[in-house]
Amino acid sequence: MRACRVIPSGIYGHQGPAEGCYVPIEAFPLYSQKAEGTYLWDLDGNKFIDYMCAYGPNILGYHDPDVDAAAAKQRAISDCTTLPNTKMIDFAELLVETVACADWAFFAKNGNDVTTLAIMAARAHTHRKKIVFFKGYYHGVSPWTQKIDYAGVIEEDVMHNIYVEWNNFTQLEEVFEKYKGEIAAVIGQPYMHGNFMDNILPAEGFWQFVRKKCTEEGTVLVVDDVRAGFRLDLAGSDHYFGFEADMICFCKALANGYNVSALCGKEFMKNAISSMSYTGSYWMSAVPFAAGIACIEKMKKLDLPKILIEKGTKLKNGLEEAAKEFSFDLHVTGVPSLFYLRIADDPSLKLHQEWIAECVKRGVFFTNHHNHFINYALSDEDIAETVEIAREAFSVVRDRHPL
């Protein structure tokens, strides 16, 4: 209530109770007191195993000592200054070395900053207007990323947006035919991790088909790796699925929670980026760069995506087994380091919402609408505890809804 008096809706956006789908609201903590490793604590001191990881940024664990030490060291030197620190060059060089399609890197603060830059750059490069999206997408909050019926968005903001179904080869082909010579970019997340539905991996050859069409038609292919980045493949999720994007967007896991995002791309797009007027007050701050360098170096040393996928698989197996014990059809979809949960027995999701609420009440922070995130600090004991809590929650829900 204190928050509601001074902040619109108390907590706005995806971390708020409405967009965050807190059903019922009493089951969910709203604000946190502190966080460490894979845990967060609510204002009453209740501890949660956090599977949302700040919706992605926490990839190594909250307060990772190596990342925090690098950030602290840089803070003592300089951060937001008139002339940028050379940490910016170091970070760009590291990304070029790490990310398969990267010949350069441009830094900003949020995922939306770089998805917007990618679209503007594609339009600048091609002198075309239209953008192709895959239905169920999320690319940020700027008007071009939203839809005609969103508050504050006008028709002109989205009049050049074209929507096609994920994995639909024919629709994509038709769109390229219909708008020949007009499509500036195709933008997509590496696979379909939309909300309220099982996540869908790319069909065999789909991305390769998209790549081929873009190359043939002179359209820029943008991969929005803000959500999945570094949880599938350190070289980029396009690399994981065997194709190469023209530009790729990173944020979330890039610096383990320090505020930086990056757009990386191929050499031929560099001039378009250089020609644009696009910057921000804090975009060249050095502390997040130092954190990002430490984060990427640690992830490389650990071969982190492999570890996260293993942890995710262990959890997936445990949850599926627990569900089966109580005759629930639990779907665990997507790549295991980025898993999505849905009890499929009730398509309205009410049963699923009950189960998630029971898990949250017992100290496992899941959401009922969004994919989850695995982080390095999640231990085998945490996974075992999660499965145990999930089992208890299944038991409670089954008692309420006997077979």
Next chain:
Amino acid sequence: MRDERVLAYCNLFAVLGSIPKLLELDENARKLVQNKKLSIGFSVKDGPCGTLAFDDGRVEMREGTKGCSIKLYFSSCTKFNGMIDGTATPMPVSGFHHLGFLLGAFTKLTDILSSYLRPTPEKLEDKDFFEKSTVLMLNVIGNAVVQIGNNDKVGMFSASNIVDGDILFGIGDDIAIGIRAKDHVLSIMKEAPEVSFSEMRFASLTVARDLFDGKINAVAAVGEGKVRICGMISQIDNINRILDRVSLYLA
């Protein structure tokens, strides 16, 4: 931007379409049409056509004007909307001998309807009136959502993203209406669904009223626990986007 055609659909099927509910709620309204068996057809060029059929204190709104006792023809949606606003007079094209009903009982009925839908603050202090007015507004808004979702360009986009299933809007545990989504076309249900695909429930009549009057916001109200949502939230999300447009047409 407001579309006169969509407004005409809202005026016919949501505003006049709430007369059946009015008769359920208000005894004086019911008395006005007791022993009356006749129907008024509204035919709007390039717009909606519907008939209010009265039958001894009960009434139903149906699509089309076939077999109506009095037929009112409007040469445009703007003219029809003018009649609802009170700035234009309807011209019957048939059923002249029922003109007395039109100018008498029916006019009184619409006056009662207006008093509930555009109440004075003083009237709202009466608990019984407040409840009836809020229930009637829920009914009007539900019907308006259906019309906007099926006819308004932006509303249709929202409807195109609604998966099939019944959506329940309720106030407390006792008052509810249902909207059915089927193949991205919306319809109002005769009874609230017993099993819904998604639900949006206002904690009290006051919360519902405040939301209808724009005093509180639905997203903020969810955070405060004044509005509860569950089930396929994407349905609620898209219906809310249509709901946002209701004030564009019916404010």
